[in-house]
Amino acid sequence: MSGHGTPIPMTSRKCGPLTGVADVPGDKSISHRSLILGAMAMGETRISGLLEGQDVLDTAKAMQAFGAEVDHLGAGEWAVRGVGVGGFAEPENVIDCGNAGTGVRLIMGAMATSPITATFTGDASLRKRPMGRVTDPLALFGAVAVGRKGGRLPMTIVGAAQPVPVRYVVPVPSAQVKSAVLLAGLNAPGKTVVIEKEATRDHTERMLAGFGAEVTVEQTDEGRVITLTGQPELQPQVITVPRDPSSAAFPVCAAIIVEGSDVLIPNIGLNPTRAGLFTTLREMGADLTYENERIEGGEPMADLRARFSAGLHGVEVPPERAASMIDEFPILSVVASFASGKTVMLGVKELRVKECDRIDAMVKGLRANGVTVDETEDTMTVHGMGRDVPGGGVAATFLDHRIAMSFMCLGMASVAPVSVDDAGPIVTSFPIFEPLMTRLGARLERVGA
Structure with missing residues (x-):
């Protein structure tokens, strides 16, 4: 796929x-x-287990452009020889981050x-996404950003x-804004302080500490x-x-x-700032179990078993949970279509500034497949249909x-x-989505192939 x-x-x-083991890519x-x-x-x-999707590969290329040596050693195995805090060289060419909203915002920081x-x-999608939420705090450090109208790419940052x-x-x-500010704070003298009113995924804080900051x-x-002392000498790490x-x-x-499905997904990260979907699914009556729970590299992990769950019921997802599952609301809305009653998702306006307006996209696609959905600027409500989701539509x-991927999953169970x-x-x-799901038993077909 491209x-x-x-x-x-x-x-x-x-x-x-769907049965078997699903070895999904790295986080x-x-x-x-x-x-x-x-x-x-x-x-x-x-680094082992690196996700080798295009978003991450674009970040690897960007690090090379800033002077680091980045080598691919084998499947998921990489070596990065760093230049130190404040050691980035000026790139000779434009940095193309493809579709990676996380990548571009963190690299800017x-x-x-x-x-x-x-x-x-x-790409066309990323060029539509607003960057002001990152460039505004970076300006406080003294950086200058010049971009297209609305703070959109292409954009030049003068450090x-x-x-x-x-x-x-x-x-x-x-988490993108928080992380960009913390990464910028690495090369600023003194203490940079970031205050979150609601907690977001904390991988940056954990990893900064692991590197010796x-x-x-x-x-x-x-x-x-979060308080970061600037200008540390970060120590290289071995990361799984x-x-x-x-x-x-x-x-x-x-x-x-x-x-009838029974799928095992081994070695899943269960950082509490990322596990909101699994909590919500269990509240809906889903048959999810954690096996072999453990801590690796400061991150909680487990093997996750998911089984077909008859009798799913709608729930209200509280706004304070949104940050821990912001990327999972599209697929949750699919599950909600097969539940009984309403599933109400609150505090989800962040979805409107992702790769696309995800609320709008899911509402249009679900309606095209016979599901009743309501939306406001900050909420999405799916009226569940039990086992009788009609399907039959085309989703943009x-x-x-x-x-x-969400609509491909919808089709696996719709009429x-x-x-x-x-x-x-x-x-x-998720570059292996198609073969992985096919091995489990999905029926996916490229139209015209």
């Missing part, structure tokens, strides 16, 4: 039980951060406090020659206060990337809605990988097949 070339229409048909969030922090350390960082200039672009530490209250829950986290009346819970969401949810993916206009973007995060 998310950047000719569209790849795909159809998913009702299938028999995308941790993969991005492993490459970036490896490039900012002195010495060689070794990492280079914003070095006296260099870099220009960033991406601060004499950066100053900042104290920043994140206005909306966003002085970082503290406190819960106060203001919220979650856990498997991505956001990718695992698709075989997990498909197993829950396809009758809007160049969004998670929209494409009539479900199609998408372009499954190509799936390669950005």
Whole structure:
């Protein structure tokens, strides 16, 4: 699949039980951060289990452009020889981040406090996404950003020659914004403080500490206060990337809605700032069990078993849980279609500024397949249909990988097949989705292939 070339229409048909082991790719969030922090350390960082989707490969290329040596040693095995904090070289060419919203925002933060200039672009989807939420706090360090109208790519960042530490209250829950500010704070003298009113995924804080940075986290009346001491010498690490819970969401949810299914997903990261979907599914009556629970590299992990779950019922997902499952609401809305009663998702306006407006995309696609859905700016409500989801429609993916995969899962259990206009973007995060799901028993067909 290619998310950047000719569209790849795909159809998913009702299938028999999904069974077997689903070895999903490495965690995308941790993969991005492993490459970036490896490039900012002195010495060689070794990474195993890296997600080799296009988003992460684009970040690897960007780190090379900033002067780090990045070598692919084998399947999922990489070595990064870093240049140290403040050691980034000025890239000779434009940095193309493809579809990677996480990648571009974190890289902007990492280079914003070095006296260099870099220009960033991406694919059609990424060029529509607002960057002001990152460039505004980076300006407090002394960086200057010049982009298209609305703070969109292509954009040039002029790094601060004499950066100053900042104290920043994140206005909306966003791990990308928090992480960009913390990465910028690495090369600023003194202490940079980030305050979150609502906790978001904490991979950056965990990994900064693992690389030897002085970082503290406190819960106060203001919220979650993260304090980073700038200009450390980061130490290279050996990193094992856990498997991505956001990718695992698709075989997990498909197993829950396809009758007779029993799927095991080994080595899944269960960081509490990422596990909101699994909590919600259990509240809906899903048969999910954790096996072999353990801690590896500071991250909680387990083997996750998902079985077909008759009698799913709608729930209300509280707004404070949104940050821990923001990427999983599209596939949750699919599961909700097969539940009885209403599933109400609150506090989800962040979905409107992802790879596409994911609320709009899911509402249109679900309605095209016979499901009743309501929306407001900040909520989405799915009226469940039990086992009788009609299907039969074509969903537009809007160049969004998670929209494409969600509707492929819908078709595995709906009465009539479900199609998408372009499954190509799936390669950005889950390049083995099609063969993996087919091995489990899914019936996926490339239209016209």
